[in-house]
Amino acid sequence: MHSILLQDSSWATFIGRFHPAIVHCPIGFLLIAALLEVGRRWGKMAVSENVVVFILLWSAISATFACAAGYLLSLSGGYDADLLDNHMWKGIGVAVFAWVAWLVKSDKLQKAMPAGKRIFLPAILIATVLTLSAGHDGGSLTHGAGYLTQYTPEPFRSLAGLPPVKAEPTEIKPIADVQQAVVYADIVQPILQTKCTQCHSASKSKGDLRMDQLALLAKGGENGPAFIAGKSAESDMIKRCLLPENDDDHMPPKGKPQLTTDQIALLSWWIDQGAPADKKVSQLTVSEAVKPALASLTKGGNAGSDQAKEPGVLSLKVPKADERVIEDLRKAGLIVNTLSQDQNLLEISAVNLPGFTDKQMELLKPVAQQITWLKLGGTAITDAAFAQIAKFPNLSKLHVEHTTITDKGIAQLKPLPYLGYINVVDTKVGDAGLKAVAGMKALRSIYVWQSAVTDSAVSQVGRQYPDLLVMNGFNEATAAEFVKAGDTSDVKELKNK
Amino acid sequence: MENLRKELQHTALLHQTRRHFLQSVGFGLGALGLGTMLDSCGPSAAADHAGGEIAKSRIPQFAPKAKRVIYIHMAGAPSQLELFDYKPELVKYHGKDCPAEFLEGKKFAFIQGVPKMLGPQGHFAQYGQSGAWMSDYVPYLQTVADEITFLKAMHTDQFNHAPAQLLMHTGSPRLGRPSLGAWSVYGLGSENQNLPGFIVLASGGQQPDAGKSVFGSGFLPSVYQGVQCRTGGDPVLYVSDPNGMNRDMRKQTIEAINEINKQTYEDVKDPEILTRISQYEMAFRMQMSVPEVMDVSKEPQFILDMYGVKPGKGTFAMNCLLARKLVENDVRFVQLFDWGWDGHGTSKDHNVEGGLRQKCRESDQPVAALIKDLKMRGLLEETLVIWGAEFGRTPMQENRNGLVMPFMGRDHHLDAFTMWMAGGGVKQGFSHGETDELGYYGTKGRTHVHDLQATILHLMGFDHEKFTYPFQGRNFRLTDTEGKVVKEVIA
Numbered sequence: 009m010h011s012i013l014l015q016d017s018s019w020a021t022f023i024g025r026f027h028p029a030i031v032h033c034p035i036g037f038l039l040i041a042a043l044l045e046v047g048r049r050w051g052k053m054a055v056s057e058n059v060v061v062f063i064l065l066w067s068a069i070s071a072t073f074a075c076a077a078g079y080l081l082s083l084s085g086g087y088d089a090d091l092l093d094n095h096m097w098k099g100i101g102v103a104v105f106a107w108v109a110w111l112v113k114s115d116k117l118q119k120a121m122p123a124g125k126r127i128f129l130p131a132i133l134i135a136t137v138l139t140l141s142a143g144h145d146g147g148s149l150t151h152g153a154g155y156l157t158q159y160t161p162e163p164f165r166s167l168a169g170l171p172p173v174k175a176e177p178t179e180i181k182p183i184a185d186v187q188q189a190v191v192y193a194d195i196v197q198p199i200l201q202t203k204c205t206q207c208h209s210a211s212k213s214k215g216d217l218r219m220d221q222l223a224l225l226a227k228g229g230e231n232g233p234a235f236i237a238g239k240s241a242e243s244d245m246i247k248r249c250l251l252p253e254n255d256d257d258h259m260p261p262k263g264k265p266q267l268t269t270d271q272i273a274l275l276s277w278w279i280d281q282g283a284p285a286d287k288k289v290s291q292l293t294v295s296e297a298v299k300p301a302l303a304s305l306t307k308g309g310n311a312g313s314d315q316a317k318e319p320g321v322l323s324l325k326v327p328k329a330d331e332r333v334i335e336d337l338r339k340a341g342l343i344v345n346t347l348s349q350d351q352n353l354l355e356i357s358a359v360n361l362p363g364f365t366d367k368q369m370e371l372l373k374p375v376a377q378q379i380t381w382l383k384l385g386g387t388a389i390t391d392a393a394f395a396q397i398a399k400f401p402n403l404s405k406l407h408v409e410h411t412t413i414t415d416k417g418i419a420q421l422k423p424l425p426y427l428g429y430i431n432v433v434d435t436k437v438g439d440a441g442l443k444a445v446a447g448m449k450a451l452r453s454i455y456v457w458q459s460a461v462t463d464s465a466v467s468q469v470g471r472q473y474p475d476l477l478v479m480n481g482f483n484e485a486t487a488a489e490f491v492k493a494g495d496t497s498d499v500k501e502l503k504n505k
Numbered sequence: 506m507e508n509l510r511k512e513l514q515h516t517a518l519l520h521q522t523r524r525h526f527l528q529s530v531g532f533g534l535g536a537l538g539l540g541t542m543l544d545s546c547g548p549s550a551a552a553d554h555a556g557g558e559i560a561k562s563r564i565p566q567f568a569p570k571a572k573r574v575i576y577i578h579m580a581g582a583p584s585q586l587e588l589f590d591y592k593p594e595l596v597k598y599h600g601k602d603c604p605a606e607f608l609e610g611k612k613f614a615f616i617q618g619v620p621k622m623l624g625p626q627g628h629f630a631q632y633g634q635s636g637a638w639m640s641d642y643v644p645y646l647q648t649v650a651d652e653i654t655f656l657k658a659m660h661t662d663q664f665n666h667a668p669a670q671l672l673m674h675t676g677s678p679r680l681g682r683p684s685l686g687a688w689s690v691y692g693l694g695s696e697n698q699n700l701p702g703f704i705v706l707a708s709g710g711q712q713p714d715a716g717k718s719v720f721g722s723g724f725l726p727s728v729y730q731g732v733q734c735r736t737g738g739d740p741v742l743y744v745s746d747p748n749g750m751n752r753d754m755r756k757q758t759i760e761a762i763n764e765i766n767k768q769t770y771e772d773v774k775d776p777e778i779l780t781r782i783s784q785y786e787m788a789f790r791m792q793m794s795v796p797e798v799m800d801v802s803k804e805p806q807f808i809l810d811m812y813g814v815k816p817g818k819g820t821f822a823m824n825c826l827l828a829r830k831l832v833e834n835d836v837r838f839v840q841l842f843d844w845g846w847d848g849h850g851t852s853k854d855h856n857v858e859g860g861l862r863q864k865c866r867e868s869d870q871p872v873a874a875l876i877k878d879l880k881m882r883g884l885l886e887e888t889l890v891i892w893g894a895e896f897g898r899t900p901m902q903e904n905r906n907g908l909v910m911p912f913m914g915r916d917h918h919l920d921a922f923t924m925w926m927a928g929g930g931v932k933q934g935f936s937h938g939e940t941d942e943l944g945y946y947g948t949k950g951r952t953h954v955h956d957l958q959a960t961i962l963h964l965m966g967f968d969h970e971k972f973t974y975p976f977q978g979r980n981f982r983l984t985d986t987e988g989k990v991v992k993e994v995i996a
Binding site (some may be wrong): 039127219250252253254269322343345346349350351355357359360362407410429431453455457479480481482483484487488491493494 | 870886966
């Protein structure tokens with residue numbers, strides 16, 4: 009692994025990596041020189057020959073530098089040898105013909121070699137053609153062969169004799185019957201294809217490693233085999249995925265699409281099972297750990313994306329709240345927090361405003377879209393506040409415990425589509441209020457301890473909605489029962505030997 | 506008292522002299538240049554966050570599942586083999602010599618030579634729908650089995666109490682790093698302006714071995730450090746007014762002191778002065794709020810009974826009840842320490858039989874009551890309860906100095922111990938990780954201290970690799986360069 013670090017810090021690679029940047033200068037300059045020459049000859053525009061000479065000079069200089077940097081870059085290895093060879097000679101050709109074109113075009117040489125002028129046109133023509141061709145080879149080296157025309161639409165596709173469009177390489181197709189799937193071909197290879205082979209295949213094999221074929225994967229690259237069958241923990245390809253993303257040896261490199269936890273689990277499992285080439289899932293031992301990852305394959309996409317389990321409201325994209333409004337709310341004594349960096353939903357709490365009243369609810373109007381967690385517990389609000397609360401469409405958690413609200417208030421929450429948590433501990437809410445909200449689509453839990461809700465209503469609603477947690481707490485009797493739980497502990501003797 | 510106030514005002518005036526003017530003109534220019542050069546050294550970056558800024562939260566990477574934390578640390582380290590990690594095989598090996606493979610290349614705090622294996626001392630059974638293994642040491646915890654996620658293959662790097670406690674709470678076995686609670690308040694801010702965001706309560710007769718550094722703020726501004734409250738008598742010493750001092754007088758006094766401090770800050774720009782100013786203001790507000798929140802006399806009797814609280818006694822049970830009251834009042838992080846779990850077998854109190862049973866008798870009921878109490882108030886969903894210690898205990902019986910101990914005891918053990926979490930976005934009724942048949946080494950789901958810390962931060966909404974603080978020219982994080990979120994335990 010150290011070899012990577014050494015290469016990275018050496019001058020050759022440092023300069024080499026400027027090749028893709030420098031190379032655009034000769035491409036642009038030469039095309040401009042050629043275009044100006046065409047325009048000049050047509051007489052459509054007045055271009056002095058000096059301008060063309062000047063541009064040609066810089067074309068030749070920058071082409072020379074691009075060649076040098078390109079050579080240094082090629083030393084870092086990992087490119088298809090034939091394609092690289094073509095690219096190099098065409099690139100050198102560009103530089104040579106650019107110099108030739110400049111020499112014959114410039115005044116001094118014209119005197120020494122009067123016939124030279126005749127080779128100017130062929131020279132600039134060859135330089136331009138070579139530029140286009142070398143540029144295309146360069147693109148193929150970087151992005152992989154066929155990148156340019158991969159998405160050619162019909163009918164041009166058939167006319168050009170290209171094969172039909174392949175499946176989107178960044179997407180993994182769902183597998184209908186996971187048990188019958190061939191582990192390598194249907195599960196492992198698609199993961200490698202979407203995340204690894206862009207840099208580790210025939211046209212570009214960084215670190216001399218190719219991951220597009222099982223035999224080559226087993227053979228490995230300059231750091232040894234990519235995996236050790238049966239030992240995922242000691243396999244380089246797994247170890248690298250598990251390194252912190254900032255680590256220089258982490259794969260895929262920082263900024264590239266990363267493997268999901270499930271995908272790493274699947275690859276590890278395949279290696280642990282001996283990395284078979286043609287076994288089906290049903291022929292291998294399915295461990296507990298890999299079960300969820302396998303199950304997620306039926307959904308396709310980026311198998312088991314990590315956000316799959318977020319409740320609906322957190323994936324909502326709402327517009328950003330006005331900074332001035334938030335500032336006003338904070339000045340009024342409310343706590344306003346943005347829920348997370350990738351969305352604009354807000355959490356608002358009146359914990360420092362025990363005197364918060366129904367009237368002050370008006371303050372929240374401008375952020376009605378954004379409020380998702382609202383904490384008004386222990387404040388002076390009454391049922392009147394619910395007229396406003398019911399207009400917060402994305403509300404998902406509501407704390408109104410230790411207030412004087414009643415059934416009339418809480419019943420107004422009914423239309424809220426995302427409300428999953430209601431806390432009415434120590435309020436005047438009763439059975440009617442509980443029953444009014446119990447059927448709400450998103451409601452997961454409602455806390456009714458020390459409210460006017462009766463035990464029979466709690467059990468009735470509990471039976472009717474088995475997935476809803478209706479939490480009533482302890483009273484004297486149940487607390488006394490709990491305290492008894494420890495009575496037996498002292499009696500037992502410790503004779504386990 | 507009037508004299509005191511006058512004296513303070515006088516001092517304030519004395520503070521501003523012509524010399525000050527000349528000084529600040531001279532220093533000012535130099536400081537301007539120096540300040541930009543030293544920018545990366547810490548204090549100036551820190552200044553942004555000190556003072557009133559403590560209430561401000563940094564926007565987390567993910568929506569937090571755990572908004573508050575109650576971290577129960579059993580200092581000294583209880584034996585996982587008596588409480589949660591059921592090893593029937595160990596019964597057969599009881600009294601036999603420890604296999605050589607367990608001893609090769611290993612270091613222990615006290616074990617020497619070849620120790621004997623020690624069978625489990627508790628009676629185990631499975632509890633709850635989840636079938637969690639627990640012993641008769643913890644009969645109350647059995648009743649909340651389905652709220653808990655166990656981490657059964659925890660491991661650490663340190664075999665002495667103080668460094669192991671530091672590693673557990675600050676991510677480093679050496680002094681100087683901020684604790685988990687300090688990071689939490691730094692990240693999510695402090696909500697209740699009348700209470701500190703990070704409160705520490707200790708019981709068991711002694712402070713944690715690593716001292717106040719386990720709840721310190723390290724290189725974070727010191728506003729983020731844990732504030733330790735006493736559980737008997739005045740919760741915070743010197744916060745109540747002495748006789749003859751009324752609240753108005755106190756207010757004027759603090760205003761005068763803060764005015765002097767502000768001027769000093771203008772002179773020297775030490776951000777710790779801002780901390781001092783905000784702490785004076787906080788202390789003034791705490792005079793009202795702390796006695797109220799720490800007063801359990803208004804709690805109904807059956808709640809006191811559930812926890813097993815005897816009013817006026819600063820016990821662990823009392824601390825559990827206070828922890829609930831504090832999170833109910835939106836305190837971000839409550840840290841409980843209970844000392845006396847170091848069961849070497851050296852004395853009647855420190856062993857894994859009667860001594861450990863006694864510690865469990867004092868703590869099992871309040872911990873279970875805390876979970877139930879949080880649950881019925883709707884607080885458990887957003888409050889992460891963490892229970893654990895700095896390490897575990899060996900499957901071998903301790904043989905300190907080659908002698909047979911007077912009681913059944915076990916030595917410190919790094920390679921396998923159990924912790925558990927409840928609420929705050931972890932799975933209900935789940936167990937992660939397994940140890941080998943003798944409970945010596947984790948075989949599945951091994952979780953390092955840094956992995957646990959990464960997971961806790963993740964539950965609070967922070968990506969532990971991105972949640973950093975610049976100090977001395979580099980970005981520091983709680984998990985240093987390690988840690989991997991244990992996704993399996995997240996609900």
